[in-house]
Each structure stands twice: as C-alpha cells, then as structure tokens.
Amino acid sequence: MLDTRYDPRAVEGKIYELWEKSGYFNPDNLPARKTKNLKLKTSAKGGSPPKADAPREHASGGKNFIVYMPLPNVTGSLHMGHALDNVTPDILIRYKRMKGFRTLWLPGTDHAGIATQYVVEKQLKKEGTSRFDLGREKFIARVWEWKKEYGGKILEQLKKLGVSADWSRARFTMDPAYAADVMKAFIHYHKKGWIYRGFRTVNWCPRCGTSLSELELEYREEKTTLYYMKYGPFTLATTRPETKFGDTALAVNPKDARYKRYIGQTLEADSLATDGSLDVPRLKKVKLLVIGDEAVDMAFGTGVVKVTPAHDLVDFEMGVRHKLPTVQVIDERGRMNERVGKYAGMKTSDARKKVAEDMRATGLMVKEEPYDHRVAVCYRCGTIIEPIPSQQWFLKMEKLAEAALAAVKTKKVTITPKNFERPYRDWLTSIRDWTISRQIWWGHQLPVFFCRKKLEAISNNQFLISKQKGERFVVALERPQTCPFCKHCDMEQSPDVLDTWFSSALWPFAGLSEEDKKKYYPGDLVSNAREILNLWDARMIFSGLEFMGKVPFKNILIHGTVLTKEGKRMSKSLGTGADPLEYIEQFGADATRFAVVWQATGQDIRWDEAAAVAGKKFCNKLWNAARFVITHTPAEVFMAKACPRGGTAADKAILKKLAAVAAHTEKHIQMFAFSKALRGLYDFFWHEFCDVYVEQSKKQLADVKLKKGTEAVLAHVLISSLKLLHPFLPFVTEEIYQKLPRRAAGGLLIIVPW
C-alpha cells in the first residue's frame, strides 16, 4: 500500500492544496459548522466518534491567536532569514489551531520603497532609459507592473515551506485601504502637532537621490588619509578638507586646558581662495568663531575640529547648539556647488585631492597620515553617503518613544530572549526625531499640498538656513479644490514619499476592514531578526498604542541569524547562501523545517546541511513506522475511544513515555523553545517508540492474548505522535493521517485537537 520511502515531492503540493481548500487558514472558517460536518462523518456508520479525535467547539468560543508575519519585501526571494521568521510562528499557529484557538497568521508584502525602486531602475537602465525619461507617473505605473508580475513570488515560496497563513487576508502596504490608513496616520500626527518640517543635515545618497535613515546605512572600511591642516593658531585633523569652505566654526572641548582660552573668540585664519584659476592656489582670510562643545574628543588628532554643519551630522547638532550658520558646499549629486567658485562641479573625492594639493602648495598642510576610516554607504547601492542639508519632514518622537518604552517596562510586551530589552531601551531613550520623508517616487506620497505661489519663493534651498522662507501648505487626505491661500492655484502635492517603515509600522492594523480591526486586533506575536527590533517592532508598538490604544502584540521573538558553516554572514553574491527552496527540493519542506528548528537553539545558526539530512531521515522513519502500524492494525482499532489502558509492561511504559513527551512538547512550545520540543519528540518517536516498542510489539502481535491490546497501543501512539509532530512536520504527518482508516482520520489533521 504505502511506498517504502517517503517522497515529499509527491505529497507536499497535494497536501497544501487540501489545506487551502479547507479554508481553515482563515479563522472565520473555524467555527462549529465544520465541527458538525466532522461529527456527521465520524458517526455515519454508527458508534460514537473517537473521543481523542473529536473536534471540539472551535472558534465559536475560542480565543484568538494572531501572528503578524514579518513583511517580506516585494523584491524578496525566500532565504534562510525568511525561513527563520516564519517556521517558528507557523509552529505556534498550528499548535494553537489544533488547541482550538481562532488562529490568524496575517501575511503580506512590503512595497519597500528604495529597494523596489532600485530594482525597477536597474531594469530601465538595461533598456537604455531611466525613471527621469519616463517621468513620475509612468515610472510608478511601471513599478506597479513589476509588482503585479513578481510581487507575489515570495508568498508563493512561503507556501512551499508550509506556512499556514490566511492568504485571503494578504495585504500589500500600497493597497488602497492600507494607503488610506497611512495617510490618516500622517494627518493624525500632524493634527497633534508632532510633524514638522525643517532643514537638517541628513544622510544623503547621491545616487538614489534620497535621504536615508541611520538604520539604512551600512559601513565600509576604507583606507584614507587624515590631513592635518593649519587654521589660524590651530592645527587640526580632518578626513574631509574639501568641506572646509562650509566651515562655520572651530570647536574644542570646553575642558581642554590647551584651548580653553580661545572659546568665544572669533579668529582670523588663512584659507584657500575660491576665485581665480585652478592652477594658481591662493589664500584668503576667513573669520571663524571658536566654540566649546562636549562632543569634541580631546584625544583625537589635535583636539580641535572644524565645524561644518552642512556636511556632518555631529557638526550640524553642534551648529544648532551654538546657533551657527549652515553653509552648503556640496549638492544633491555629490558635487561641489557654485559657492566654491573654481572648485564647483567637482566630485567630492576629486575636490578632496585638489584641495589637499592646494593646501600643500600654500603651506596650509602640516602633515598627512594614512587612516583607516569607516565610511557610511547606502544600504541599497553602496554609494558613499554625503551628509547634506535638505528640507525634510520629521515626526516628534518624545511621546511615542515614552509609550513604547513603557509597554515593555510594564511587560505588556515581552521580548524573548530577554537581553534584547536593553538595546530596545537604549534606542528609545536616546532617540532623535524620525525623518519620515524620502525623496524617491515609489511609496506613499505625502498628503501635503503647497500653494504654488509660495513654493517658488523658497525653491532655492542651497544656502543659509536663515534665508529659508516660510511657506503655506495644507495637510489633507485629498487635494483641495481651491487653494486656501492664493485662491487660484491648483496646489502642488509634495513630491516626497514616506519612509517605508512609516507604513510598515502600521502593519498590525492598517488596511484591515473595520470589522477585522475589531475582531483581530491586538494580536499575540511577531518573530523576526534582531536588526528589526528597533527598525520595526518598536515602531509597531508605538503606532499600535497611538492609533488602536493597545499594544499590537504580547510577544516579540528574536531569532538568531543564519550564518554559513564557517560562521560568516550568508551572501547571495558570494554564493554562500543556503537557499531554502533548494533544501525543500532536495530534502522536502518538512526536513527543511526540521533543520531550521533543530538548529534554532537561540544562538546564531551556523547552517549545517546535516540537520536537513537528519530531518529527511526522520520523515522517512515516521513514514515507515506508520506503514508498520497501518498494515498490522485493523481499521476498527483506529476508531478506538480514548487511550488504551493496562496491558503489558511494554504497553504501560510506552504510554507513560508518550504522556511525558506530550507534556514536554507543550511546555517547550509555550516557552518558545521549539528546538527542545522537537528534539524531545525525535528521541521519543525514534528511540522509544520505534526502537523499543515497535520491536516488542512484533512479539506481542504473535500472541493471541496480547494482539488486541498491542494494536490499540500502536494505533494510539501513532495518532498521538502525528498530532504532536504536526506543527513541526505538517506535510508528512497530514499525509499519513490521510492514509489512516477513514473514520479515525475524519477530516484534516490541522484541526484535530491534541
């Protein structure tokens, strides 16, 4: 009857289809009527339904159990990180579903502003065109096309892993309903006075043409030069001499005995002239204020720094503290601007060389030494970040951060493992206002409409911050019919879009129908990698509190990172990534899940293929043990009520061990110690049930007196094991369950109670 080998490829697609058709992934389909159907089936031939398998009153009275899927990017393709994100919550969901909870595993995809725009731009480049050729509207249409074609891929891949999410509720962060909630959130914050607009030096990617948050930066080691230059009475060290034209002060530490006496003085210093010929460097006098600021490290260089508020984030903050002017000398393309005369138009890297050369020639350069520098680069394209001042929208974080802090402090939200509470706290306590605007096209365009008249007046934002003119704008869900300011312009919508995280922060509720918002908020759990803790989890917490009045989930599960066997970060480009789809193909989805859970003991995982081998063998063991039990046990035994009692010493021993492993499994699932739970089940099934009891049963089955009792125990332990293992190995357990004599099987294993 059953093949001697378990073949996942022949089973998984079919089983998944069975589940999807059942509708049980949708909590709305888990109520009593399904229960009735099952009862009809099991009682059709008379006799009472097997107690252990009788579905209990499901969702009707059941409690909710809701997991929010960590949003994969639409550009994403399944990798081990997703496997980690999704396997353990799926275990919980399946466990809770079987326990009678109304389970909702809420899936979706993130529009991933920069990432997606980047992918489509690359496509356009291949075609010899660009987004600028297309224009905004056509470009966005193009991205939507791309999304239609590829955006669902990642979700399909998750299905291959056996993820039992409610696909009927799958959302995309740019869906109209979702977008509407994003707009409402912006307007809500605006009404509270928490949104403001301001000039600020931000991390700017000259290639992507957008500002980036600190969390979107990556760092690269570079061998550069530390230049020691003369500035009036001082010598100071800098890696960026080309920004000297934007210097508006010199700073020393107020405790520094060497320089204390200069603080507050305005000094005259020689600097490079920016007029005349590039070939003939000349000097000119500049005046600079000396300030005292704690941010200056006395031990670095000479203890004096030049302050360039326009092109350095720390300097910008010093500038704010000391009311320094901001002089921009680098533009959005990463080139020197017209303020620097003869250096204008040069790329910063070229300007650096040229300025250094001119300083040598004019005697301003004291010395140069090699320097290992970590430069910030764009996480998308690797381009070196240029801090430049630009006009951005900010969200005040004070109150929101307070609320998010309190949520964890009062244990409304628990972070597992506990030691991640500290980075969470640290981030929130030292938080800066959130730069929520991005200068890209793909995303939620700000619901801000400017009067065109006023806009012109401030169109030049190249110069001093003090010259910025106020402007008039309306924040509204829809474009106003008439401009409330000039009464005749059609108003221009801000070209900026919101930071992608602004919209994903609303994930637990945005885009849900009003009914669902009532029914399925708040939820229970998110599970993700540690780097997402502040980027996403913290923001979901304060957004949930702000808009729904309750924390969105009780638990944050932080899982380890999957590394290569050598302990290196996996990288697709280096070909060192383990691809879950390949594992599914080679070993099966269950074996892949097994490998993930087996190894996910809390630490980072050095991925070892051996675990997938073990998983595959275990599935096969399960399969063959089931074969043995089915062929040696008459159909009616599977319908036996409840747990067999009494019997031989071996019977009693295995039943006792079954009870113990069931308790062990349940305890560890509840503690989120999935690996322990699985290992316990593995040992029990293989080494207790197969190695000991099944062998013993062969003798007992030959004994007429013991035959019946032995059959009952075999059937009972098998069915129980299938249930216990189902959350971990859903496909093979369901397939075996379907092969059991019909009346015992009833419907689907996924809703059979433990």
Added chain:
RNA sequence: GCGCCCUUAGCUCAGUGGUAGAGCGUUGCAUUCACAUUGCAAAGGCCGCUGGUUCGAUCCCAGCAGGGCGCACCA
C-alpha cells in the same frame, strides 16, 4: 567607548553542582521479518586558559585569551 553572546567528540551543536550527550561523519557487523534514508556495536572529549567558592565544577564567581554580534562614535 557601551552592551550582549559564544568557546564541549572530526564538523554543527545540546546539556547538568557529582568526573559528559545528540545529529552528521568515521570503523566493524547484520539484509526475506515497517524502514539500508535501517538495526546493533565501536572508536573519538585535560567540556578555551588561569585562579577562586565548594566535600566536589564543564556547569557558580573573577581574570585572561580567542571568536561573533548589536548600539554609539569615527572630525
């Protein structure tokens, strides 16, 4: 700089205050009896180093060394 984590069998990792376990690999034996993706057996470990607490430490404490990570900074 602040903080977190790791160091146990060839490899990847569990684990406990009383002188160690799994998976994979290796070696030997066993194939009509559910499964060779199997069974049985075996080899293989100063449980990173030093000191302390203890009757006793792989486990607790301190220090050191090596490795990894997060945050901040990087003029």
